[in-house]
Amino acid sequence: MTRRQILLFCLIGLVAASCTVGPDYKRPEVSVPPVYRGADTGPQVGSAASFGDLAWWNVFQDPELQELIRIALVENYDLRVAVSRILQAQSQVTIARSQQYPTADVGVSAPYAAFPGGERPPTFPRDSFEPQGGLGVAWELDLWGKFRRNTEAAWANLLASEENRYAVMTTLVAQVAQAYLSLRTLDLTLEISQRTVTSREQSRDLVQARLDGGVAGILDLRQAETLLYTATKTIPEIQRQIEQTENFISILLGKNPGPIKRGRPLSQQVAAPTVPAGLPSELLARRPDIRGAEQQLVTANAQIGVAKSLLFPQVTISGFAGAGGAVISGSTFGPYGVFNVLPAVTLPIFNMGRLQAGVDFNEAVAQEAVLRYQQTIQLALREVSDSLVEIQKRREFREQQELLTNTLADASQVAKLRYEGGVSSYLEVLDTERQYFDAELQLAQAQRDEYVGVVQLYKALGGGWQAETPATPPAGGKAAAAVGTP
Secondary structure, eight states, X not given: OOHHHHHHHHHHHHHHTTOOOSOOOOOOOOOOOSSOTTOOOSTTTTOSOOGGGSOHHHHOXXXXXXXXXXXXXXXXXXXXXXXXXXXXHHHHHHHHHHTTSOEEEEEEEOOEEEXXXXXXXXXSOSEEEOOEEEEEEEEEEOTTSHHHHHHHHHHHHHHHHHHHXXXXXXXXXXXHHHHHHHHHHHHHHHHHHHHHHHHHHHHHHHHHHHHHTTSSOHHXXXXXXXXHXXXXXXXXXXXXXXXXXXXXXXXXXXXXXXXXXOOSOGGGSOOOOSSOOOOGGXXXXXXXXXXXXXXXXXXXXXXXXXXXXTTSOEEEEEEEEEEEEEEETXXXXXXXXXXXXXXXXXXXXXXXXXXXXHHHHHHHHHHXXXXXXXXXXXXXXXXXXXXXXXXXXXXXXXXXXXXXXXXXXXXXXXXXXXXXXXXXXXXXXXXXXXXHHHHHHHHHHHHHHHHHHHHHHHHHTTOSOOXXXXXXOOTTOOOOOSSSOO
């Protein structure tokens, strides 16, 4: 085969390589409502602006909480694992893309053979030494797009890995914020309990003095002690929860369990969002898990083309060019050049339906990926709607709880005055004090639940993966090669 024929053969292969079997990716249709259920009515409904577009440092404005989130976005092990998977996916893209091109290897051989004695075949030399070296080339022509589809799948896997990292960031920001809110709630609960203990110790001392003076009975003292011990028993439990919450936050930060710095009090944490939820259709481009599910769909769709390409002929060209020499029975030959080209065509004829089953399998995988993509969107819509009603109803509950707490605070003061004036028994003080203490604890919990609802809405809208630097890669951009905030 002459060089011209070889070049012509390669040109034909390159032209034929423009044929790619398998379906091209097309985003499936999904049913998305015009507005979220639970969204407030008004001029902002239908606006493209969304609470989820805000950067996390604009949502969580406590400096200590911001610092905790920054540390978590660098040191958290789940996030570092996600970055490692991006690096793995980048390597897989290089591997898949390299299969589209020829491979070349340099090889050297020096075989030696000898018949030291005895009879030998007449055509065999007494001894021979044939050193040889050169360049070997092999190339499987991508006639049907097998390697291009495989590269497409690898790229989609890389993008899915990136989206997984963003999803981990979104979840991590929400976890740190919720844990910090729980910690500040426990701090407030401990403060309420300690303040109540102090007040009830004073009440017990007062009853003891009245008992000593013959004004009160022993039952009044026991009731005062009951109130006191009801408050004191809560303190060890709250302290246990505080330390365990600190340990949980430390693990989120990638650190060993230890104390956590506090910032603003619970009442000065996140508030109800003033920015609307935005359009449900924008959620498809904002939430990392939805974008990741779509990239998994792209991967499954490309693998159909890989499987279909195996049904067609495979063409491989291999060749070798080099130089060598020989020493045979004491006679020297060479040096001489070596050159060969070996085109090979493989056509599948009989394989018991294995190749077609591979196509059917990948089509079924792609169908599953479509369903998972659509399911992910529905779950996202539900999370947003649930969070919207969560914030609204938690706020209404907190407002009513504030009214109840204020009323019971006033009732407690009145009951104490009535008892000290001898108008009523200590049983009235016991009942109002118990209700007031429970109401204070429930109010702290109601404030936390309202704030957590805001955090959940922010996460459900896809917020939290934004970087603090303008170098953030857009969705579908290059993968980060270093651990930390992208």
